[in-house]
Amino acid sequence: MIPLKEISYFALAALVLVISPGPNMIYLISRSITQGRKSGLISLAGIMCGFLFHIILVSFGLTAVLFAVPFVYSTIKTLGVFYLLYLAYQAVKPNGKGLFETRTDLSNDKPGKLFKIGVLTTVLNPKVAVFYLSFFPYFIKPEYGSVFLQSLQLGITQVSISFTVNFLIVLTAAQVSLFFAKNPTWVKIQKWFMASVLLMLALKMAVSKEK
Template structure:
């Protein structure tokens, strides 16, 4: 079992990462605003199933890679650090778009398609695999038991965190979009706060030592 203090820090990191804008969040917001909360929830179900699929695949992968390749941890740590810095840049890059500004003229999809696109948006997004493969090893130690079990444990926490945050976003997307349209200064505050936290996580990951 992973110690509770490590799990709490991972929970915080997962929370920060899930509120960083990405394909999943953009898709859920666009569907929630254009088709309503029900469409957003169906899309969210697809995204969550995609996470569960990714977790199982990555758990098997981590177990094999960390045992088979001596320098795998360093490679994965480097990828994770670069990925976090990339997310930080994406948050504050010039002319970055407010994710709550969506095209309200996009097509209306049926429930089956909403679920399928949500699932595929997650599964086919290479950034998800990079996140799992590079971030999970920072919290996994052989002395805590099976690497596969630890990966699943972290995956369940990350999925629950992602579901909880995105569930709130789906229910409040229209109101939040209206708030940001009236208070554009908060968009800049949110972006710089997010970038600062991501840089902190990147530095911590870069300085972490192999288990």
């Protein structure tokens, strides 16, 4: 199993990624505000199922790749570093999307469609796939045991954090959205904090030793 210290770093990365603006968050907030908490929670259930789809694919894929082509780790790590730097830039670039930017043009969909859209929003979200492919190899090491079980451990950690944060967002979407609209200074603080953490994680990944 992966040591607690390494899991803590991964959890921090997962937390920063889940609070960064993206299709999942924008969809959940928009749906919660325009159609109510129940619809937001149904959409969240679909998004969580989409995460499980990615986790299973990545877990089986990494188990094969890391044993068959070990040196691919350095390539994936480099891509992960550049991806983190890209996200840090996206967080603070001028005219970037705000944390609670929402859509108001959503139709009043039934539960089945809400769930399906939630699944597809995650399955087709490149941010999710790149996160798993970039971060999993960095935290997985053969000396910790089964690569497959380590992948599942990371996946469960990420899903737990994502569910908790998004669940709270669904319950408080309208209030928090109104707060940020009235206090734009907090939006700037959030953006620069997010960028700083992403930069720190990128540097840590860049200076890490090869397996």
